[in-house]
Amino acid sequence: MYLTTAEFRRSLSAGIMSLAGVIGFIAVAVAALSGFGRIGDAASVMNEPYVWRILRFTLYQAFLSTVLSVALAIPVARAMARRPHFFGRIWIVRLMAVPLGLPVLIGALGIIGIWGRQGLFNDALAFADFGRPLQIYGLQGILIAHVYFNLPLAARLFLAGIERVPQEYFKTAAMLSMPQRSIFRFIEWPVIAPLIPGVAGLVFMLCATSFTLVLILGGGPAATTIEVAIYQALRFDFNPARAVALSGMQIAVTALVLAALALFPKAKDPGASASSDVSRRPDGDHRLSRGIDAGLIAVFLVWLALPLAMIVVKGAGADLPGLLREPAFLRATATSLAIAFSAALVSLALALSFIAATGAIETLRAPGTLERGLAGLMSAMGSLVLLVPPIVLGTGWFLLLRPFGLTxxxxxxxxxxxxxxxxxxxxxxxxxxxxxxxxARTARLSASLGLVGLARLRIVDWPGLRKPTLTALSFAMALSLGDLGAVALFGGDQLTTLPWLLYSRLGSYRTEDANGLALILGALCLVLMIAGTRAPAAKN
Known part of the structure; x- marks a missing residue:
């Protein structure tokens, strides 16, 4: 990268200011937890058996969810990898990404519609005179929901790993007439095994910090995670000492998981293939293999699609015109869009500042210890911000603002x-x-033409970076639009977002309205995601 002295200073200053803002925002929340929560009282809370029971349940459900998600993802990924070409495969791969962008609250409603007391599965059992044995609320419901959201993620990561295996390996195995178990043992498992710690650690962290799913499906004190307990301690009991103790426990758990993830080595590249022909896998030609793979893919597809279909069916059955005319809905929509757009712009500005600052430091021939430390810290911000979960940040700011009446x-x-x-x-x-x-493509040419500042941004940078920028902006808006965790402590008559309105209608047993709101919210998020992926590319 070629930068003038003024550009270098501006880039570095923007990165430092953004870094200070992020650290300050988090530090104020953590300091508020310490100052307003009375550390002595918080320490005494740690002696309560209830607190340790919550910690045990949090780790237990995360462990079970991780084991189920990873164990089920491996055969699904192998089946998809053995079938590189079949009608609709690309849509199944795309469908794997839907739970990642789907607001958790909407997914929970779809899961209840399938597996709940009055859900499709229990209806089928009742029709066959087996009663309604499945209870969605409690540990079993949490596990079903976590597997629904994390199984596609794990399967996609494993699938990407298996697809990197050179095709010559499978052709050699076919020539040697290796059975399926030997192919798995000597070809696929050496690629899958190094991926398991990272995938399992990621899924474990997502489940250990789960909030919305446990809030909806937890089923009471016996099935409560740390984040939900923090919310209950402030929202219902207003027990700052317990909230502080639980927040410290949540930060410790998150830090340990992130540290463990950092220790795992990255999976090695299995090698390049001399052939680009992936039209078939020789080991997938057997009739038994085709049947097994087709069955696995079909079950996986049904598992993913049924809750989504239930959202559409039940949402379409609600009074959508009436909901769209409600003043509460219009206010919640305007609030959600304003917050989502603001959050996306701030996130975009922070990311660009960090990228520009690290790029500027990389231009130095001999960066000092301070510069290298700043670059490393800015590069790691994508992981470090996960150290303090949203409910913990919200708790700190809630405790700070409440005495002044500024909540x-x-x-x-x-x-x-x-x-x-x-x-x-x-x-x-x-x-x-x-x-x-x-x-890398434009820096030398821009420098030779003397393009700097706004001129380079208008002529070179914006046309080249328009599509990824709009993609990041739209996806950040979709993530913010469907979030309930950040607004959980502040939601009420003064601040009502679409997820909060949906949760309120669900809590007041207005299920039909909740289903309609879920469909509308899901459609908004889907439109944003599609708009981002179809942002216009730069013209040559």
Whole structure:
């Protein structure tokens, strides 16, 4: 990258200011937890058996969810890899990404519609005179929901790993007449095994910090995670000491999981293939293999599609015109869109500042210890912001603002700030490689033409980075639009977002309205995701 002295200073200053803002936002929340929660009282809370029971349940459900998700993902990924070409395969792969972008609250409603007391599965059993044995609320419901959201993620990661195996390996195995178990043992397992720790750690962290799913499906004190207990301690009991103790416990759990993830080595590249022909896998030609793979893929497809279909069917059965005319809905929609757009812009600005600053430091021939430390810290922000979960950040700011009566006034800004930090890892993941490629292609030419500042932004940078920027912006908006965790403590008459309105209708047993709101919210998020992926590319 070629930068003038002024550009270098501006880039570095923007990165430092953004870093200070992020650290300050998090530090204020953590300091508020310490100052307003009375550390001595919080320490005494740690002696309560209830607190340790919550910790045990949090780790237990996360462990079970991880084992189920990873164990089921491996055969699904192998079946998909053995069938590189069949009608609709690309749509199944795309469907794997839907639970990742689907608001958790909407997914929970779809799961209840299938597996709930009055759900499709129990209806079928009742029709066959088996009664309604499945109870969705409690540990079993949490596991079903976590597997629904995390199985596609794990399967997609394993599938990407298996697809990197050179095709010559499978052709050699066919020539040697190796059975399926030997192919798995000597070809696929060496690729899958190194991926398991990272995939399992990611799923475990997602389940250990789960909030909305446990809030909806937890079923009482016997099935409560740390984040839900923090929310209950402030929202219902207003016990700051317990909230502080649980927040510290949540930060410790998150830090341990992140540290464990950092220790695992990255999976090695299995090698390049001399052939680009992936039209078939020789080991998939057997009739038994075809039948097994077809069955696995069909079950996986039904598992993914049924809750989504239930959302559409039940949502379409609601009074959608009436909902769209409700003043409460219109206010919630306007609030949600304003917060989502603000959060996305802040997240985008932070990501671009970090990328620009690290790029500027990389231009130094001999960066000092301070510069290297700043670059490393900015590069790691995508992971470090996950150290303090949204409910913990919200708790700290809630405790700080409440004595001054500023909770309602500052709530939109706090929620937008928390959502911006939660979207930052994704925005960085989209923009960082795009900016690196763009700079490598255009930096020398821009410098030779003397293009700097706004002129380079208008002529070179914006046309080249328009598509990834709009993708990151739209996806960040979708993530913020469907979030309930950040608004959980601040939601009420003064601050009502679409997820909060949906949750309120669900809590007041207005299920039909909740289903309609779920369909509308899901459609909004889907439109944003499609708009981002179809953003216009730069013209040559």
């Amino acid at each position: 309602d006034a500052a709530a939109p800004a706090i929620v937008a700030g928390i959502n911006a930090l939660m979207a930052l890892p994704f925005v960085l993941r989209v923009l960082r490689p795009a900016v690196a490629v763009h700079r």
